[in-house]
Amino acid sequence: MIKFLRKIRYNLISTGKTSKYFKYAIGEIILVVIGILIALQVNNWNENRIENKRIRNYAKSLIQDLKNDIEMLKVSLFQAKKGYNRIENLRNYMLSTPSDSLSNTDLFVYTYDIMYRPYKWNRSTFEELKSSGSIRYIKNDSLEKKLVAYESFTYHLDEDFKFDSSNYEKANLSIASIINLNSPYFSEMSILENENFNDPKLNLFETTEYKNSKANELKLVSTDEQLLNTFTNKFILIQDQYRIRAFHEMPEILNDAKNLIRLLRSEYGLGN
Numbered sequence: 001m002i003k004f005l006r007k008i009r010y011n012l013i014s015t016g017k018t019s020k021y022f023k024y025a026i027g028e029i030i031l032v033v034i035g036i037l038i039a040l041q042v043n044n045w046n047e048n049r050i051e052n053k054r055i056r057n058y059a060k061s062l063i064q065d066l067k068n069d070i071e072m073l074k075v076s077l078f079q080a081k082k083g084y085n086r087i088e089n090l091r092n093y094m095l096s097t098p099s100d101s102l103s104n105t106d107l108f109v110y111t112y113d114i115m116y117r118p119y120k121w122n123r124s125t126f127e128e129l130k131s132s133g134s135i136r137y138i139k140n141d142s143l144e145k146k147l148v149a150y151e152s153f154t155y156h157l158d159e160d161f162k163f164d165s166s167n168y169e170k171a172n173l174s175i176a177s178i179i180n181l182n183s184p185y186f187s188e189m190s191i192l193e194n195e196n197f198n199d200p201k202l203n204l205f206e207t208t209e210y211k212n213s214k215a216n217e218l219k220l221v222s223t224d225e226q227l228l229n230t231f232t233n234k235f236i237l238i239q240d241q242y243r244i245r246a247f248h249e250m251p252e253i254l255n256d257a258k259n260l261i262r263l264l265r266s267e268y269g270l271g272n
Helices: 002-014 018-096 104-111 124-131 141-175 185-193 210-214 223-266
Strands: none
Touching: 002 141, 018 185, 018 210, 018 223, 104 185, 124 141, 185 210
Protein backbone atom coordinates (compact mmCIF):
# COMPACT_ATOMS: atom_id res chain seq x y z
CA MET A 1 0.00 0.00 0.00
CA ILE A 2 2.80 2.38 0.94
CA LYS A 3 4.72 1.58 -2.27
CA PHE A 4 1.56 2.20 -4.29
CA LEU A 5 1.03 5.62 -2.71
CA ARG A 6 4.66 6.54 -3.21
CA LYS A 7 4.42 5.61 -6.90
CA ILE A 8 1.39 7.89 -7.36
CA ARG A 9 3.19 10.74 -5.64
CA TYR A 10 6.31 10.24 -7.79
CA ASN A 11 4.27 10.23 -11.04
CA LEU A 12 2.47 13.45 -10.08
CA ILE A 13 5.73 15.24 -9.32
CA SER A 14 7.57 13.92 -12.42
CA THR A 15 4.73 14.95 -14.77
CA GLY A 16 4.58 18.46 -13.29
CA LYS A 17 1.02 18.13 -11.98
CA THR A 18 1.72 20.22 -8.87
CA SER A 19 -1.85 21.16 -8.03
CA LYS A 20 -2.96 17.55 -8.20
CA TYR A 21 0.06 16.63 -6.08
CA PHE A 22 -0.94 19.06 -3.32
CA LYS A 23 -4.49 17.70 -3.37
CA TYR A 24 -3.09 14.21 -3.16
CA ALA A 25 -0.76 15.21 -0.29
CA ILE A 26 -3.65 16.70 1.66
CA GLY A 27 -5.68 13.56 1.06
CA GLU A 28 -2.77 11.43 2.23
CA ILE A 29 -2.44 13.50 5.41
CA ILE A 30 -6.16 13.12 6.07
CA LEU A 31 -5.89 9.36 5.60
CA VAL A 32 -2.97 9.20 8.04
CA VAL A 33 -4.89 11.28 10.64
CA ILE A 34 -7.97 9.08 10.21
CA GLY A 35 -5.77 6.00 10.62
CA ILE A 36 -4.25 7.40 13.82
CA LEU A 37 -7.70 8.31 15.20
CA ILE A 38 -9.02 4.83 14.42
CA ALA A 39 -5.97 3.26 16.08
CA LEU A 40 -6.45 5.44 19.17
CA GLN A 41 -10.15 4.60 19.28
CA VAL A 42 -9.43 0.88 19.03
CA ASN A 43 -6.78 1.21 21.74
CA ASN A 44 -9.13 3.16 24.02
CA TRP A 45 -11.91 0.66 23.41
CA ASN A 46 -9.57 -2.19 24.28
CA GLU A 47 -8.36 -0.43 27.43
CA ASN A 48 -11.93 0.31 28.51
CA ARG A 49 -12.92 -3.29 27.86
CA ILE A 50 -10.03 -4.53 30.01
CA GLU A 51 -10.77 -1.98 32.75
CA ASN A 52 -14.49 -2.76 32.75
CA LYS A 53 -13.68 -6.43 33.18
CA ARG A 54 -11.33 -5.53 36.02
CA ILE A 55 -13.96 -3.32 37.69
CA ARG A 56 -16.50 -6.12 37.39
CA ASN A 57 -14.08 -8.45 39.19
CA TYR A 58 -13.55 -5.77 41.84
CA ALA A 59 -17.34 -5.57 42.23
CA LYS A 60 -17.50 -9.33 42.84
CA SER A 61 -14.77 -9.05 45.49
CA LEU A 62 -16.45 -6.05 47.11
CA ILE A 63 -19.70 -7.99 47.37
CA GLN A 64 -17.89 -10.87 49.09
CA ASP A 65 -16.14 -8.43 51.46
CA LEU A 66 -19.48 -6.83 52.31
CA LYS A 67 -21.06 -10.25 52.92
CA ASN A 68 -18.24 -11.06 55.34
CA ASP A 69 -18.73 -7.70 57.05
CA ILE A 70 -22.43 -8.44 57.45
CA GLU A 71 -21.78 -11.79 59.13
CA MET A 72 -19.22 -10.19 61.44
CA LEU A 73 -21.59 -7.33 62.26
CA LYS A 74 -24.42 -9.70 63.12
CA VAL A 75 -22.24 -11.22 65.84
CA SER A 76 -21.14 -7.82 67.19
CA LEU A 77 -24.73 -6.56 67.15
CA PHE A 78 -25.97 -9.63 69.04
CA GLN A 79 -23.23 -9.20 71.64
CA ALA A 80 -23.83 -5.46 72.04
CA LYS A 81 -27.56 -6.07 72.60
CA LYS A 82 -26.76 -8.85 75.05
CA GLY A 83 -24.42 -6.52 76.95
CA TYR A 84 -27.01 -3.75 76.94
CA ASN A 85 -29.69 -6.08 78.34
CA ARG A 86 -27.41 -7.47 81.02
CA ILE A 87 -26.57 -3.98 82.24
CA GLU A 88 -30.26 -3.08 82.19
CA ASN A 89 -30.93 -6.12 84.38
CA LEU A 90 -28.04 -5.07 86.64
CA ARG A 91 -29.55 -1.59 87.06
CA ASN A 92 -32.95 -2.99 87.95
CA TYR A 93 -31.39 -5.53 90.31
CA MET A 94 -29.35 -2.88 92.14
CA LEU A 95 -32.41 -0.62 92.48
CA SER A 96 -34.70 -3.36 93.77
CA THR A 97 -32.33 -5.26 96.06
CA PRO A 98 -30.96 -4.06 99.41
CA SER A 99 -27.17 -4.04 99.54
CA ASP A 100 -27.07 -6.69 102.25
CA SER A 101 -29.21 -9.02 100.08
CA LEU A 102 -27.17 -8.77 96.88
CA SER A 103 -26.05 -12.08 95.43
CA ASN A 104 -22.40 -12.58 94.53
CA THR A 105 -23.42 -15.03 91.78
CA ASP A 106 -26.08 -12.76 90.30
CA LEU A 107 -23.71 -9.80 90.10
CA PHE A 108 -21.16 -11.98 88.33
CA VAL A 109 -23.70 -13.06 85.73
CA TYR A 110 -25.02 -9.53 85.16
CA THR A 111 -21.54 -8.15 84.54
CA TYR A 112 -19.88 -11.04 82.70
CA ASP A 113 -18.95 -10.86 79.03
CA ILE A 114 -20.72 -7.62 78.16
CA MET A 115 -18.07 -6.41 75.70
CA TYR A 116 -18.74 -7.06 72.03
CA ARG A 117 -15.96 -8.51 69.87
CA PRO A 118 -13.58 -6.22 67.90
CA TYR A 119 -14.63 -5.42 64.36
CA LYS A 120 -12.78 -7.21 61.56
CA TRP A 121 -13.57 -5.21 58.45
CA ASN A 122 -12.77 -6.58 55.02
CA ARG A 123 -11.18 -3.52 53.42
CA SER A 124 -8.58 -5.11 51.12
CA THR A 125 -10.56 -4.88 47.86
CA PHE A 126 -11.55 -1.24 48.31
CA GLU A 127 -7.98 -0.33 49.33
CA GLU A 128 -6.66 -1.97 46.15
CA LEU A 129 -9.36 -0.22 44.10
CA LYS A 130 -8.16 3.13 45.40
CA SER A 131 -4.40 2.50 45.28
CA SER A 132 -4.54 1.16 41.69
CA GLY A 133 -6.52 4.19 40.52
CA SER A 134 -9.25 1.93 39.17
CA ILE A 135 -11.85 3.66 41.32
CA ARG A 136 -12.06 6.36 38.61
CA TYR A 137 -13.65 3.78 36.31
CA ILE A 138 -16.70 3.54 38.57
CA LYS A 139 -19.08 5.58 36.43
CA ASN A 140 -21.89 5.66 38.99
CA ASP A 141 -21.05 8.64 41.22
CA SER A 142 -23.67 7.65 43.77
CA LEU A 143 -22.16 4.17 44.11
CA GLU A 144 -18.65 5.58 44.55
CA LYS A 145 -19.82 8.05 47.22
CA LYS A 146 -21.63 5.28 49.09
CA LEU A 147 -18.50 3.09 49.05
CA VAL A 148 -16.39 5.95 50.42
CA ALA A 149 -19.03 6.75 53.06
CA TYR A 150 -19.21 3.09 54.11
CA GLU A 151 -15.45 2.90 54.57
CA SER A 152 -15.51 6.14 56.58
CA PHE A 153 -18.27 4.70 58.79
CA THR A 154 -16.18 1.60 59.52
CA TYR A 155 -13.30 3.75 60.77
CA HIS A 156 -15.75 5.72 62.92
CA LEU A 157 -16.96 2.47 64.50
CA ASP A 158 -13.36 1.42 65.13
CA GLU A 159 -12.92 4.58 67.18
CA ASP A 160 -16.18 3.85 69.00
CA PHE A 161 -14.89 0.39 69.86
CA LYS A 162 -11.72 1.87 71.39
CA PHE A 163 -13.88 4.16 73.52
CA ASP A 164 -16.20 1.32 74.59
CA SER A 165 -13.25 -0.94 75.32
CA SER A 166 -11.69 1.73 77.54
CA ASN A 167 -14.95 2.12 79.49
CA TYR A 168 -15.23 -1.66 79.81
CA GLU A 169 -11.70 -1.93 81.23
CA LYS A 170 -12.54 0.70 83.85
CA ALA A 171 -15.74 -1.12 84.81
CA ASN A 172 -13.99 -4.47 84.81
CA LEU A 173 -11.37 -3.21 87.27
CA SER A 174 -14.11 -2.34 89.74
CA ILE A 175 -15.53 -5.87 89.70
CA ALA A 176 -12.86 -7.28 92.00
CA SER A 177 -13.68 -4.65 94.65
CA ILE A 178 -17.28 -5.91 94.85
CA ILE A 179 -17.55 -9.50 93.58
CA ASN A 180 -15.74 -12.45 95.13
CA LEU A 181 -14.42 -14.24 92.04
CA ASN A 182 -13.03 -17.20 93.96
CA SER A 183 -15.75 -19.60 92.86
CA PRO A 184 -15.09 -22.65 90.67
CA TYR A 185 -18.56 -22.29 89.21
CA PHE A 186 -17.68 -18.90 87.77
CA SER A 187 -14.99 -20.55 85.67
CA GLU A 188 -17.48 -23.16 84.51
CA MET A 189 -19.99 -20.46 83.53
CA SER A 190 -17.23 -18.55 81.73
CA ILE A 191 -16.33 -21.62 79.68
CA LEU A 192 -19.98 -22.23 78.86
CA GLU A 193 -20.49 -18.62 77.81
CA ASN A 194 -17.34 -18.55 75.65
CA GLU A 195 -18.30 -21.76 73.90
CA ASN A 196 -21.79 -20.41 73.16
CA PHE A 197 -21.06 -16.67 72.92
CA ASN A 198 -23.35 -16.22 69.92
CA ASP A 199 -26.20 -18.48 71.05
CA PRO A 200 -29.38 -16.51 71.84
CA LYS A 201 -30.80 -19.53 73.66
CA LEU A 202 -28.11 -19.53 76.34
CA ASN A 203 -29.30 -18.12 79.64
CA LEU A 204 -26.74 -18.50 82.42
CA PHE A 205 -29.48 -18.16 85.06
CA GLU A 206 -30.97 -21.43 83.83
CA THR A 207 -27.74 -23.46 83.82
CA THR A 208 -26.60 -26.12 86.27
CA GLU A 209 -23.43 -24.12 86.86
CA TYR A 210 -25.46 -21.12 88.04
CA LYS A 211 -27.60 -23.26 90.35
CA ASN A 212 -24.48 -24.87 91.85
CA SER A 213 -22.97 -21.44 92.42
CA LYS A 214 -26.14 -20.21 94.14
CA ALA A 215 -26.14 -23.32 96.34
CA ASN A 216 -22.58 -22.51 97.38
CA GLU A 217 -22.91 -18.72 97.47
CA LEU A 218 -19.88 -16.66 98.45
CA LYS A 219 -20.16 -13.36 100.26
CA LEU A 220 -19.47 -10.15 98.35
CA VAL A 221 -16.09 -8.51 98.87
CA SER A 222 -17.88 -5.31 99.83
CA THR A 223 -21.41 -4.01 100.27
CA ASP A 224 -20.29 -0.44 100.80
CA GLU A 225 -22.94 1.85 99.27
CA GLN A 226 -20.45 4.22 97.68
CA LEU A 227 -18.45 1.41 96.12
CA LEU A 228 -21.63 -0.24 94.86
CA ASN A 229 -22.85 3.01 93.30
CA THR A 230 -19.49 3.63 91.61
CA PHE A 231 -19.46 0.04 90.39
CA THR A 232 -22.99 0.34 88.92
CA ASN A 233 -22.36 3.76 87.36
CA LYS A 234 -19.38 2.48 85.41
CA PHE A 235 -21.58 -0.12 83.76
CA ILE A 236 -24.32 2.43 83.14
CA LEU A 237 -21.80 4.54 81.19
CA ILE A 238 -21.16 1.53 78.98
CA GLN A 239 -24.88 0.97 78.50
CA ASP A 240 -25.37 4.58 77.37
CA GLN A 241 -22.93 3.97 74.52
CA TYR A 242 -24.35 0.53 73.73
CA ARG A 243 -27.74 2.15 73.21
CA ILE A 244 -26.17 4.03 70.29
CA ARG A 245 -24.16 1.07 68.99
CA ALA A 246 -26.81 -1.65 69.23
CA PHE A 247 -29.88 0.30 68.22
CA HIS A 248 -28.53 2.88 65.79
CA GLU A 249 -25.00 2.58 64.41
CA MET A 250 -24.65 -1.18 63.92
CA PRO A 251 -28.11 -1.60 62.32
CA GLU A 252 -27.38 1.42 60.11
CA ILE A 253 -24.09 0.10 58.76
CA LEU A 254 -25.63 -3.34 58.31
CA ASN A 255 -28.29 -1.75 56.15
CA ASP A 256 -25.62 0.23 54.25
CA ALA A 257 -23.71 -2.99 53.46
CA LYS A 258 -26.85 -4.70 52.17
CA ASN A 259 -27.74 -1.68 49.99
CA LEU A 260 -24.22 -1.59 48.55
CA ILE A 261 -24.46 -5.24 47.58
CA ARG A 262 -27.73 -4.53 45.75
CA LEU A 263 -26.21 -1.52 43.98
CA LEU A 264 -23.09 -3.42 42.90
CA ARG A 265 -25.15 -6.32 41.56
CA SER A 266 -27.41 -3.95 39.65
CA GLU A 267 -24.59 -1.79 38.28
CA TYR A 268 -22.47 -4.69 37.01
CA GLY A 269 -25.13 -7.26 36.21
CA LEU A 270 -24.07 -9.69 38.93
CA GLY A 271 -26.43 -12.36 40.22
CA ASN A 272 -26.82 -13.62 43.75
